Amino acid sequence: MNLKQLSRMLELSQTTVSRALNGYPEVAEETRRRVVDAARRHGYRPNPSARRLATGKAGMIGYVMPTGASVDIDPHFVEFLSGLGDYARTHELDLTLSPSTIEDEEMTYRRIVANKQVDAVYVSSPRPRDARIALLNDLGIPFIVHGRSEGLDFDYPFLDIDNEAAFHEAARLLIQLGHRRIALINGNADQTFAIHRERGLRRALAAGGVELPPHRVRAMPMTEENGYRAASDFLAARERPTAIVCSSLLMTLGVTRALRDAGLSVPGDVSLIAHDDVFPFLKPENFPVPLATTRSSIRAAGQRIAERLAARIAGVEDGARGEVWAVDLVVRASVAQVKG
Amino acid sequence: MNLKQLSRMLELSQTTVSRALNGYPEVAEETRRRVVDAARRHGYRPNPSARRLATGKAGMIGYVMPTGASVDIDPHFVEFLSGLGDYARTHELDLTLSPSTIEDEEMTYRRIVANKQVDAVYVSSPRPRDARIALLNDLGIPFIVHGRSEGLDFDYPFLDIDNEAAFHEAARLLIQLGHRRIALINGNADQTFAIHRERGLRRALAAGGVELPPHRVRAMPMTEENGYRAASDFLAARERPTAIVCSSLLMTLGVTRALRDAGLSVPGDVSLIAHDDVFPFLKPENFPVPLATTRSSIRAAGQRIAERLAARIAGVEDGARGEVWAVDLVVRASVAQVKG
Numbered sequence: 001m002n003l004k005q006l007s008r009m010l011e012l013s014q015t016t017v018s019r020a021l022n023g024y025p026e027v028a029e030e031t032r033r034r035v036v037d038a039a040r041r042h043g044y045r046p047n048p049s050a051r052r053l054a055t056g057k058a059g060m061i062g063y064v065m066p067t068g069a070s071v072d073i074d075p076h077f078v079e080f081l082s083g084l085g086d087y088a089r090t091h092e093l094d095l096t097l098s099p100s101t102i103e104d105e106e107m108t109y110r111r112i113v114a115n116k117q118v119d120a121v122y123v124s125s126p127r128p129r130d131a132r133i134a135l136l137n138d139l140g141i142p143f144i145v146h147g148r149s150e151g152l153d154f155d156y157p158f159l160d161i162d163n164e165a166a167f168h169e170a171a172r173l174l175i176q177l178g179h180r181r182i183a184l185i186n187g188n189a190d191q192t193f194a195i196h197r198e199r200g201l202r203r204a205l206a207a208g209g210v211e212l213p214p215h216r217v218r219a220m221p222m223t224e225e226n227g228y229r230a231a232s233d234f235l236a237a238r239e240r241p242t243a244i245v246c247s248s249l250l251m252t253l254g255v256t257r258a259l260r261d262a263g264l265s266v267p268g269d270v271s272l273i274a275h276d277d278v279f280p281f282l283k284p285e286n287f288p289v290p291l292a293t294t295r296s297s298i299r300a301a302g303q304r305i306a307e308r309l310a311a312r313i314a315g316v317e318d319g320a321r322g323e324v325w326a327v328d329l330v331v332r333a334s335v336a337q338v339k340g
Numbered sequence: 341m342n343l344k345q346l347s348r349m350l351e352l353s354q355t356t357v358s359r360a361l362n363g364y365p366e367v368a369e370e371t372r373r374r375v376v377d378a379a380r381r382h383g384y385r386p387n388p389s390a391r392r393l394a395t396g397k398a399g400m401i402g403y404v405m406p407t408g409a410s411v412d413i414d415p416h417f418v419e420f421l422s423g424l425g426d427y428a429r430t431h432e433l434d435l436t437l438s439p440s441t442i443e444d445e446e447m448t449y450r451r452i453v454a455n456k457q458v459d460a461v462y463v464s465s466p467r468p469r470d471a472r473i474a475l476l477n478d479l480g481i482p483f484i485v486h487g488r489s490e491g492l493d494f495d496y497p498f499l500d501i502d503n504e505a506a507f508h509e510a511a512r513l514l515i516q517l518g519h520r521r522i523a524l525i526n527g528n529a530d531q532t533f534a535i536h537r538e539r540g541l542r543r544a545l546a547a548g549g550v551e552l553p554p555h556r557v558r559a560m561p562m563t564e565e566n567g568y569r570a571a572s573d574f575l576a577a578r579e580r581p582t583a584i585v586c587s588s589l590l591m592t593l594g595v596t597r598a599l600r601d602a603g604l605s606v607p608g609d610v611s612l613i614a615h616d617d618v619f620p621f622l623k624p625e626n627f628p629v630p631l632a633t634t635r636s637s638i639r640a641a642g643q644r645i646a647e648r649l650a651a652r653i654a655g656v657e658d659g660a661r662g663e664v665w666a667v668d669l670v671v672r673a674s675v676a677q678v679k680g
Contacts, residue, residue, distance in 0.1 A: 040444075043447055043450075043451075060436070065421070065425050065435075067422060067425040067426045067429055068426060069426070071422065072418075072422070072620045072621070073418040073419070073421060073422050074418070074621075075415035075418050075619075075621055077418050077421075078412075078413040078414070078415050078417050078418055079413070081405070081413060081417075081437070082407060082411065082412070082413050084439075085405050085407040085437065085439030086407045086408060086409070086439065088439050089407055089439035089440060089441070094436050094437065094438045094439070094452075094457070095405075095436070095437040095438075095439070096400070096434050096435070096436050096437075097421070097425065097434065097435040097436075097437065098434045098435075099424075099425030099426065099428050099429035099434070099435070100429060101429070107355075107358060107359065111358075112434075117434070222621070223620060223621045223622070224621060224622045224623065224626055225623060225626055228626060250621050250622060253593070253622070254626070257626065257628060260628065279415075280412045280563060281412070281414075281415055281562070281563045281564060281590050282563070282564045282590060282593070283564065283565060286564055286565055286568060286594070286597065288597060288600065
């Protein structure tokens with residue numbers, strides 16, 4: 001079935017059908033749904049060349065994917081992709097991953113924009129003064145940042161979770177429970193989410209008159225092994241922490257291993273709180289001692305980013321709207337009052 | 341003329357030529373003009389429309405990605421993507437993920453092939469008599485299967501690891517160590533890799549005169565939680581197994597939790613062997629007791645699949661070559677002789 005046949009069947013103009021399928025705002029929602037249903041039923045999907053001719057759109061969301069022997073993609077990316085794909089599918093969008101070394105990132109963005117390969121892109125793992133955001137802003141392609149940068153002199157659209165408030169609340173709870181020696185195991189220090197988490201934790205500690213000396217902070221890729229190393233260092237110190245806040249569940253597996261090796265118990269000797277992106281393959285309630293978490297679904301974030309990108313492609317959303325999601329603090333058995 | 345030839349002719353680096361063609365400000369105007377002129381004169385134009393006109397190629401590898409509320413993408417997919425992207429990058433290929441429900445998979449393949457969106461596709465998680473493989477064979481697009489099907493009446497190109505031999509060797513070692521009550525925790529029973537692993541295990545057991553009763557086999561999605569449930573069931577049985585073979589490291593986390601809950605030790609009470617796809621975020625040597633594994637890098641498989649797809653797109657590889665990689669059996673402290 002082609003566009004002409006589909007349009008005739010629906011008794012709509014070809015323009016209306018095209019616009020409905022591409023999510024243009026001027027088509028009524030009821031009409032859009034009728035068109036999309038009929039298109040699906042009859043296996044009609046505009047081919048990219050026809051779509052590009054009719055609408056100027058490629059039907060693609062782009063992502064420049066870091067690759068290289070030394071690059072490990074965080075496993076939570078699968079959950080983000082699940083959410084993004086789930087929404088994109090219902091809006092006839094595919095996703096193009098353009099692999100690139102870190103050094104060639106800028107060139108790769110320029111290429112996919114210049115080639116009109118994609119209608120919009122998203123940026124992940126932003127850093128302060130992130131050059132990718134300035135570049136995309138200049139290039140004028142619709143984009144959204146997953147996370148936030150800092151220190152840029154312009155606004156840009158983003159979706160972030162409130163990492164600062166999340167770790168502030170986690171640390172505040174620990175202080176209320178009497179903890180004074182609190183340690184942080186964080187993700188890479190050059191990423192904004194990690195900076196925000198440390199900032200929130202420090203703010204709560206400062207408010208409680210508690211210090212965070214450098215030897216109680218670690219920042220590194222979020223693997224089980226790194227969690228083990230960081231915790232082992234902390235536990236070998238003269239005054240070991242009575243509580244550890246950790247940026248990932250996989251890292252926290254390593255923390256619990258270090259505690260076991262040291263013959264220490266949770267929460268009797270050390271309280272634990274970790275950030276949970278909601279990962280069906282490893283659940284905090286299934287840790288040896290159920291793990292207290294700051295929780296926000298990264299799959300939901302993927303869905304929302306696809307939704308906003310589709311809206312920006314269709315011209316329904318514009319401007320530099322920042323969206324910040326509150327994070328739940330879920331208390332479980334891994335936190336307790338500090339021992340007298 | 342390709343980028344390399346053009347660069348050599350101009351006595352400039354490939355980076356400079358690319359930057360000149362993509363309008364980078366830091367390239368001197370005189371150089372830019374010289375590059376653009378030469379490119380035009382020699383018909384070098386890297387954008388996809390031009391590429392498609394010149395070569396009929398889109399420069400894209402396609403993958404139909406299962407999505408939906410009930411679909412969880414296995415986290416090892418990030419490692420596969422890393423490998424695939426790493427090779428694709430050096431061969432000017434991008435990757436298009438087309439999200440689809442399981443029900444619409446066939447339609448999605450038909451669409452991306454009909455639209456010439458992609459030059460080749462790969463298929464993952466194949467099942468016996470997999471309809472996707474028959475479809476792609478009919479459609480005539482270059483493809484490779486990651487894994488294998490069974491029961492198809494034609495040959496097709498694939499890359500698989502020798503799952504049957506891997507679990508055969510694991511079980512044979514356990515039998516040599518005197519184990520007679522051996523249990524299996526496997527991935528989804530409808531996938532060929534899981535069928536092959538069970539087959540290998542059964543073959544070794546049969547050769548040793550050992551039975552594998554139904555209550556010592558579980559097959560399900562490979563999460564920590566499912567590993568815990570399966571192992572808990574085994575350990576509650578009147579005659580509990582003295583050894584467990586498990587299809588994933590994340591599941592094995594759940595197995596070790598169940599053993600801890602039951603007050604049992606590894607390998608004193610139960611020996612463990614698990615399959616390891618080589619996952620930098622969770623390493624078998626870092627389990628409470630270092631874990632024996634059947635090991636094969638899924639990142640290397642991603643690289644190899646990109647390499648073969650590029651060769652098939654270029655017409656350098658054709659035919660239905662199947663490639664099967666041997667799997668290492670890596671013995672660590674989690675296996676021991678059965679208690680007298």
